[in-house]
Amino acid sequence: MKIAARSLAALTVALAAALGGCALPAAADPASLAGALRGSVTTSVEQARAERAASLVPAQEIPTLKTAGRLTVGVRADAGCPAAFTGADGELEGYYVDFASALAEEMGLRVTFVSVSGVDAALSDSVDAVLGVRSGESAVATIVAPFEDEGVGLFGKGASDVPDAAALAGATVGAQDSSSSLRALGATDLAVRTRTYANVNAAFDALDAGEVDYVLCDVNSGGYLSTFYDDVSLAGTIAAPSRQGVALLSSDQALESAVDEAYARLESNGRLACIRARWFGTGERLGEGSVVRAAQ
Structure with missing residues (x-):
């Protein structure tokens, strides 16, 4: 799957369009929004992170952290x-980076990112948490803090209400050739025509260009790419979506409690949104209301 990283200009434009009337809370950290806010702050990202980190006070004592005062986060x-x-x-940037930075800040901690392969080995040895x-x-x-939606979605132009199977009958759907999304579509009874491409960007x-009615792909990849196009958004998912969260050692009750509380604050104060x-x-x-329903 080919997904191009955004240019700085595209990031700035996308943020303005995406947030619309979404006001950031007063406590929002410019550094946690990485490159997208660089055009609107006078300090560098590195300076902002350093200044913010220096002001953090742990919300509670967590003796099990790999490094005191710091949340060490594993990213596969x-x-x-x-x-x-x-x-x-x-x-390093991305949804995981912004989310984990905000989560750590709510906990009064600095954050460090570590590349990992296996979840269990990493938690036992080198990190406090693994994302996704x-x-x-x-x-x-x-698994706590279910911050990431997961599913296969249909993206369309001017999409508003979730279509039902009857509305989709005969529609042309573009998808990456031999993708897991196409396999998921095959498990449904949706009567659509498919057209395949080398990658989801195409x-x-x-x-x-109006050559297909919808694009079928992973909801996160599609949501990201949709911000590059006018009037393109998620129309619906072809099955019930699920969620991925933050993995913590089951024995670490102190950290689990702290993460749960911080995640609840991110949801209630609007920062996660x-x-x-x-x-x-x-x-x-995403939820049950996003699923394409059978024809009535």
Whole structure:
């Protein structure tokens, strides 16, 4: 799957469009929004991070942290864009980065990112948490803070209400050739025509050109790419979406409590919605209401 990283100009424009009337809370940290806010702050990202880190006071004592006063976060090496990737300036950025930075800040902690492969080994050895883990994926972890929606979605131009199967009948859907999204579509009874492309970027270009009615792909990749096009958004998911969260050692009750409380604050103060809007074009979460229904 080919997904291009945004240029600095595109990031700034996308943030303005995505947040719309979404006001950042007074406590929002410019550094936690990385490159997108660079055009509106006078300090560098590195300076902002340093200044913010110097002001942090731990909300509670967590003796089990790998490094005192710091949340060490594992990001799997294959996470990719838009979860976590190296930007043009060499800095790590992405949805995971913004989310974990905000989460750590709510806990009064600094944050360090570590590339990991296996969840269990990393938690036992080098990190406090691993991002983007499904329930049941780890033998030693509890999954908390379900910050990431997961599913296969249909993206269309001018999409508003979720279509039902009857409305989709005969529609042309573009998708990456031999993708897991196409396999998921095959498990449904949706009567659509498919047109395949070398990558999901090409499918979105085809949607923009009017060559297909929808693009079928992972909801996060599609949400990210939709911000590059006028009037493109998620129309619906082809099955019930699930969520991925933060993996913590099941034995670490102190850290679990602190993360749960910090995550609840991110949801209630609107910061999570704003971070999601930056990367996916909307702060809304997916649920049963996003699923394409059978024809009545």
